[in-house]
Amino acid sequence: MQFKTKMIPLAGAIAFALAGTASAQEQVIKIGHVGPISGAIAHLGKDNENGAKMAIDELNAKGVMIGGKKVKFELLPEDDAADPKQGTAVAQKLVDAKVNGVIGHLNSGTTIPASKIYYEAGIPQISPSATNPKYTQQGFKTAFRVVANDGQLGGTLGRYAAQVLKAKKVAVIDDRTAYGQGVAEEFIKGVKSKGSGVEVVATQYTNDKATDFNAILTSIKSKNPDVVFFGGMDAVAGPMLRQMKQLGINAKFMGGDGICSEALATLAGDAMADNQVVCAEAGGVEDAQKKGMDDFKAAYKKKFGIDVQIYAPYVYDSVMTMVDAMVQAGSADPAKYAPVLAKIQHKGVTGNIAFDAKGDIKDGTLTLYTYKGGKRVLLAVTK
Missing domain, CATH: 3.40.50.2300 (Response regulator)
Known part of the structure; x- marks a missing residue:
């Protein structure tokens, strides 16, 4: 019995050592x-x-x-x-x-x-x-x-506004972040490309934590834009869409990948009309x-x-x-x-x-x- 008692811990020690070697x-x-x-x-x-x-x-x-x-x-x-x-x-x-x-x-x-x-x-x-x-x-x-980067993203959305939506007047809002400002600038370049004749009637700024947009939206409403472009994220875009509806602004609402989430519909509630929003995701797969x-x-x-x-x-x-x-x-x-x-x-x-x-x-x-x-x-x- 004494012999067995000594062997059991030894076997355990060998197994432990082997496990240690394997993990090492x-x-x-x-x-x-x-x-x-x-x-x-x-x-x-x-x-x-x-x-x-x-x-x-x-x-x-x-x-x-x-x-x-x-x-x-x-x-x-x-x-x-x-x-x-x-x-x-x-x-x-x-x-x-x-x-x-x-x-x-x-x-x-x-x-x-x-x-x-x-x-x-x-x-x-x-x-x-x-x-x-x-x-x-x-x-x-x-x-x-x-x-894809903002040059591709914002530019494509700008050209889409001019060529497909046939916008004549656009208003642009950005949240002053590196992303929001960048994509808004590229949108403006895209919308003005190839002599489109589209007029940028307003450029307004907010921040990425804002919830009240009445002042800037009231100013934009007087310009009667066909499209409002927002450079920013969905958490700000949702409340912005709600306040656009309250103010009676019926323009198309566009934005980059920051707003283009499944959550946007929830964040905007019943303020978002069918086909009102057009956004782009910086990626995507083709049929194959x-x-x-x-x-x-x-x-x-x-x-x-x-x-x-x-x-x-x-x-x-x-x-x-x-x-x-x-x-x-x-x-x-x-x-x-x-x-x-x-x-x-x-x-x-x-x-x-x-x-x-x-x-x-x-x-x-x-x-x-x-x-x-x-x-x-x-x-x-x-x-």
Whole structure:
């Protein structure tokens, strides 16, 4: 009996040692994700974070090998509250945590200042939703995005207002954020292109936390515009649409991807008439890829019990593209996989992902939507 008593703990010690060796061989790769998980657009930030979780869970279930070793991915989610100061603070936190890469941020206003911190640390960053052109114009070899930029987005909406909606007078409002101001400026360029004869009768400004727009809308009403364009997010656009209805402004309402969410109909309530809103998502799939996107949305709803808002598929693809580069490079070391990421050809659920010399998506698509019966309805996919 004494002999057996001594052997049992020894066997346990050997098993423990073997387990320790196995876990030591499994490299942990940390991927940061940043979006606004608190504040007015937390529903969009959570949507993005869910896309990252979905990718990480799938990768870990698959058992990915990098450089001949099995790896485990760990998601480090952070909240920037859509605030530039908080954005740079959490960027530094992720750098200090020695993440292997970062997916985010959601807003241009947080993505741009944070990108300098990642660049100085040599950490690749893929934004799934920041559209301000300045993000990839800084010469940072670590900055990438998987969606079209405001030049494409705002310009396309401007041309649509002139050519399809046949607008003669437009009013423009922006929320003074890097995103809102940028997309509004590009809309004005687009609406004035090719001698359209469209007149911009008003330019007004608000902020991304405002709820009262009566003064600026009353001023706009006197100009009788055919279209009101808003550069900003859905949390502000919803109340703005309500107040437009109260004031009897029956103009078409246009905006970029910031307003183009499933939540806009709820935020606007009964103030949004069918076909009144035209917005664009900075991405989209054409017919051949539609099944992949539909399958993703079904899997997302099954996993989280809610519908995709806007950018979860682009976050998912961002994670998968980053990991694809690591696998091809045979290393999760940022210095080794970043050059591979710059030349990547990745087939994602949102389409084929490849980057130009600046880090912008090549051949980025845009999807135009309207709303009917409180549901977002596709108008067209364009480039």
